[in-house]
Amino acid sequence: MKLLIFRTILIYLCVLFAMRLMGKRQLGELQPEELVSTMLISNLASISIESEEVPITASLIPLFLIAGLELLGSALSFHSQRFSNLVAGRPKTVILNGQIDQQALRMLRLTAADLLEALRGKDVYDPRDVAYAVIETNGSLSVARKPDKETPTLADLGLAVRQQKATLPFVVDGQVLTDNLTACGKNAAWLEQTAAAHRLPVDQILVLLGNDTQDYFLLKKESRPGDGGKGAAG
């Protein structure tokens, strides 16, 4: 038992260290310690299921121990910036005022192609448009465009807002989302009326989107593949 606990701690620390050593490229959306916990826990969970001769506690104890270490790590990271930097690393600036920091790219072992790909994922096609771009500790790229390259908003253009609410789904796959209807000041009667205007029962609506104005988008369910079933906007 003692052996199991110390091995669990050692393996956890070793895998975490290895992940930190491998750098941000190995990570997805998870923080290093979260990824390690996820990997180990998923493996541990299968041990007792696969091997009958192994007692259930041989999986449960390391599993809870890892969860405990993860919680302890997050609590320590919350209280100590130094610990947080040690475990999760620090965000790294890769573009500043349109200038790519090649030293940072080398340090992160990111190629220019990787950076451009990540920028394209953020709808940025020219690094000169970027005021500030950082590789976060979970390996994702965050981008702030230069103010003059930002997409203008209605407020920037000084235009009046036509709708106060966001466009929400009212019906999805024939299922009525009553909360969304109510939030946009509509009710079941409006829904029935709208469906009737398209000569459709509500359960035959694939998607109905709308907001607090009279504008909406309705798409009816297609009975057969290739059948024309597109609805019209009201």
Add this chain to the structure above:
Amino acid sequence: MKRIWVCLALMAGILLLTGYSTRRVRLFADQLSFQLETAAEALHQDDVPAARQAIRQGARLCGQMRRESVLYLRTGDFIELEASLQAAGSHLDEGAQEEALGELGRASVQVENIDWLTRRWL
């Protein structure tokens, strides 16, 4: 904060179970070593009934340990030990004392290994 307390409670539970199981295995190893030594000594003095009694007692301890610790210990070692002792008992029944001594020696090594496992840290 509630999650941290749950985590601490789980840790405390795990440590308690660790201490209990380690103590239990060491106690078992001590008791079994004693029975094996008794049996071997009895065989050297040609006291077959006393040896048989000690071997039976040892096998009973193994069976008890195997059944009671199934939830928190790997029982493979206890099964193997019990099999060795049963074999030693059978050899005694057939009057094969040398073979019985061999099985007892094998069982002693296994007990020593079990005891050593509880003292390892990694």
